[in-house]
Amino acid sequence: MAEKNYYDILGVKKDATDSDIKKKYRKLVRQYHPDVSDDPDADNKIAEINNAYETLRDKDKRSEYDAMLDNPFAAQGGARGFGGFGGQSAGGAQGGFRWEDIKDQFGEGEAFGGGGFRFDDIFSAFGRGARGSAGQSAGGQSGFDQFGGGFSQDSKGQDQHAEINVDLASVYSGDDYSIKLNVPVRQANGSVSYDNKTLKIKIPKGITDGKQIRLAGQGAAGIGGGKNGDLFLKVTITHADNIRLEGANVYQTVNITPWEAALGEKINVTTPAGTLGVTIPSNSKSGSNLRLKGKGIPAKQAGDLYLTLNIVNPEVTTDEAKQAYEQLKQAFANTSINR
Template sequence: MPDNHYQTLGIARDASADQIKKAYRKLARKYHPDVSKEADAEARMQAINVAYDTLSDAEKKKQYDFELDHPQGYAGFNAGNQGGFDQSQFYHQSTSDGQHADFSGFEDLFGRFGQGFGGGDYQYQRANRQTKSFRGEDQHASLEVDLEIAFHGATQNITLQIPSLNAHGEPEVQRKTLQVKIPAGMKSGQQIRLSGQGQAGYNGGAAGDLYIEILYKQTEQTRVEGADIFQQLNISPWEAALGQKIAFTSPDGKTLELQIPKNARTGQQLRLKDKGIPNKTPGQLYLILNIVIPAAQTEQEQQAYAAFAQAFPSFNPRQS
């Protein structure tokens, strides 16, 4: 087994924050128990999570580096635990048919839980557990959903594992399934607060809250920024040249009409006011025009292209 967190992630001690994150994502894709066939995938994933939790936090990393450089001062700690609590962090979204949908980019989709069990915090709680009560830490997660939910809302079940303290004040992983109601009109990046669903308190302390950040799935056709939606709209060459009126399906599923300006260009943006996410301050819908050239497969179609070329004898697309 690796001797330290850097070896666990396969990085050098001078690795940048971006390099640490990339190493974590690469290993998470390989060893996450939902997708990995490795026999020790669960144990490896736990070690990877602990390593990333420590090295991605500047203060924790500073303390951990100090411990590595001064091992004689930390002989009493469990070396196998590497200064922290082995946290199992596996996240699923329950689909309507009861199956679990796999997520890629685990930390991005459901965040990292259990930061309160890192090294010093846990040791402090153990030292004071007989005399003090503690409020559980707030937890943060992010949930990626389909864009249509922004217009209609939805209720989804999520199953996750979060760290908690048992009756003896010792850390353990608790599995829970929560029902999350996502209201219509949420901007990308807005959070839903689930009161008391974070880390459990200790000695009578209140539980923390769970904050779920809502993100919308990006596709080749659409992306979301806040309440604004950017949607690619394919049009024909004659629609672009002549400025014709067309019908298209907007992100909320409605059919809208749009007047294409004459001599429109690929990449040109058209703004439809207040047609984005229906927030308190409605977002905008930006249509990004994409001219699609039809293939000339029949003789008639080829003749049409020949006639088109004759109609524009001076046109040269390679001239700036």
């Protein structure tokens, strides 16, 4: 039985659009991600899926890969063609087309687990590294031989992308995180193995949601003497449900009583910037914002903290409380409101 090519792995046709490829990739990653899949071979499958997608999502890499599939016996006169890779076919002939060789040359994918981060494109799509990162040699030349179409001996490994969840408090103070992952290491014979490694990551103070942290040399293994690719971690800031972020600005909903809103009082509010004393202006309305300048995320240009007031009416559970509301009703008998 013939080995599957990248299109077979993703379950798409060779003329599939970029959108179709991305859609099928997301579906497969959700299906086989080790955190949710019961498949005992989930790790290998997710690595295979990621490896295929890394090639097919890039226009240039996909074009080169298609050329290799169309002409697997391109090696002529000693030149290394797309299909040969210097390997042998099952019958021992030189220049045979082997799936293992293709995987070795294009780089192994790997599922990054643990540490609160996930593969890219599982939950959201985000930017990839410098174009051609998997095909740049140490000397800056393309990983593909410009004459024979084969691979150079010192191609840089592919950049990898993942996501890390960071608590909002860590963004305010800066913090150290530890993550565990399998780091690809290319052996002398060209095969790829994986070493379990714990990496300590410094979360920069003031980093905003969606920014990336670059870990040099922690991506896919290089070929020959080529350097490893880099690992880019997209930061997703986690926070309480009453908080939302807009860049470096932080919006926090704060519950207040009707008398605090009407009379104006000073209250203490627990915020990401610490416990702050805040004066509620008299006659405040629900939904209005109090701006605390510079109390947002401490980025290069610090954001502001906006406290969104939410007036909460106490429940009437006693006769005294009911009487108080009756008195309030009498006091404001002539008040009209828009309904």
